[in-house]
Amino acid sequence: MESIRSKIKRRLQRFIELDVNGLRSHILSKFLSVKETTVDELHASITEKYEISRSAVASMVGYIYSKIGILRSHKESYKTPIVYSLKEEYADLIRSALESGSTQQLAV
Template sequence: MNSIRLKIKRRLQRFIELDVNGLRSCILSKFLDVKEATVDELHAAIKKNYDISRSAVASMVGYIYSKLGVLRSYKESYKTPIVYSLKEQYVDLIRNALESKVSSSVT
């Protein structure tokens, strides 16, 4: 495994380990399901299960984008919202990290 993937894997594991209420895992799972979304779309999907503000979701997505490095973003014009999407080369890392959290919480 090259060093960048290894660093991202460690950051991802640490990020998920600090997930006390499941919100971080939920956001990552949503990205696995939909592959790309705006902050507003994520907020609409997540607020069904969590009492969370749009700015908190935006902050979490920004952190995942900038610190974990598993998302890419694009904006069609200055009037449209930023669309975040998963980088395909990290889908397996995210899936494995989420599965290991589920299996460790069960045991």
């Protein structure tokens, strides 16, 4: 039986392989550096480097949260935005996946 950690590693690698313009890697590295953020804060920081809509950022964060499984979410009340945070036990997997993804892009 395959462990959860190895499944997440495989999902992360597949997610980064499809990164044509560096946006996916940028979002993952933002989560490594800020630890917790909202979609609005993430969108504001990403638009400095990439031209992307808020809904596209929200969609990507939702995908990372639900399909890859490296984020946790918290909502204080129904009036506040959802705060996403990185599950610390997967930070090393993200770092290694980002490093291997960047070396593969250099080789191409």
